[in-house]
Amino acid sequence: MNKYTFGAAMAALALAIPAAAPAQKTPGAAIVVVDIERVYQECTACRAANTQLQTQLQQIQQRAQQLAQPIQTEGTAIETAIRALNGKQPDAALQARITALQTKQNQGNQEIQGREQTLRSTQANVAQQINARLNPIINQVMTARGANLALDVNSTLARAQALDVTNDVLAQLNQQLPSVTVAPLPQGQQPARPQGR
Template sequence: MTKFLFGSALAALALAIPAAGAAQRLGPAVVAVVDTDRISRECTACRAAATQLQNQGNTLRTRAQTLQQQLQTQGTPIQQAVAALNGRQPDAALQTRITAYQTQQNNAQQELARGEQNLRSIQAHVQQQIGTRLQPIISTVMNSRGANIAVDRGATLAAAPALDITNEVLAQLNQQLPSVSVTPLPQQPQQQRNQGR
């Protein structure tokens, strides 16, 4: 009887081991490749946003040049007046001009910093909108093609053309997201409260 129980236990164990092993095995990977660089260059919303961002960047550069010229024009006579003092202290009128010039310099730097920050925020918002829409599209196309993993073309050494789903992803993205908002990222409620103080 002990042999029977021992034999039954071994048989049950033998049946359980392959079942446990099968449960832990993963199926074969079916890979799809997406060229996200191409999508960011060619999608309709991406191109329109890139043009607007470039225009805003050009406007900011032009403003920086204008401010620099204004400061140089105002600063040169002040520098000459200070140099003419030969180390003596400037009088009250010259000191007032120096202080006003320094204030203008600071204001110009702050204006340009705000402009650059605004431009970075717009870029981040554009990327966020595209990324939010792109991820589900990639998943949908990947699943329709029977793939269980998608990789970026930039992260691969080589891939067969048949694995590339970029055209389908690009077509769906253009259909679902014809344009994006080219505005700064919406501020979070905490940031708004902090700035209101």
């Protein structure tokens, strides 16, 4: 009798426990690829912004050279004067020249660092404007192509050319974002300074 009672209890228990829901299958991946590097090089707004950013970088480099020239000249003259002392302490006039040179170097470094910070902020602002339009466009193109995954072309080992939707993305980006503002980020959104500076 125990075996019938036990069997009936197991049967009742089996009926009381709901059957496990079948696991939902993940749909197969339908993939498109986008050459993000090409988009950033070829989009109309990107090219115009890059030209302006290159000009700003060249101006910083030219200013750094302008500041460095007289500092190097004065530094060489001070070194010559110090060597001529043959180990003696510099007089007050030479000491004042050394201090003035150090002050000029510090001011020059601060000016160049400020200009570089402005350039980094401008680059971040340009990228932010482009990405704000680019990401939704990639999603639209992906959906239009019936894909559920978009990858950067540089993240793939091999691919069929038919998966590349870069031209579609570029066309829409050029249409929706013909230009960007090439200016630093607003004050509260400045990019973090790199460590070591």
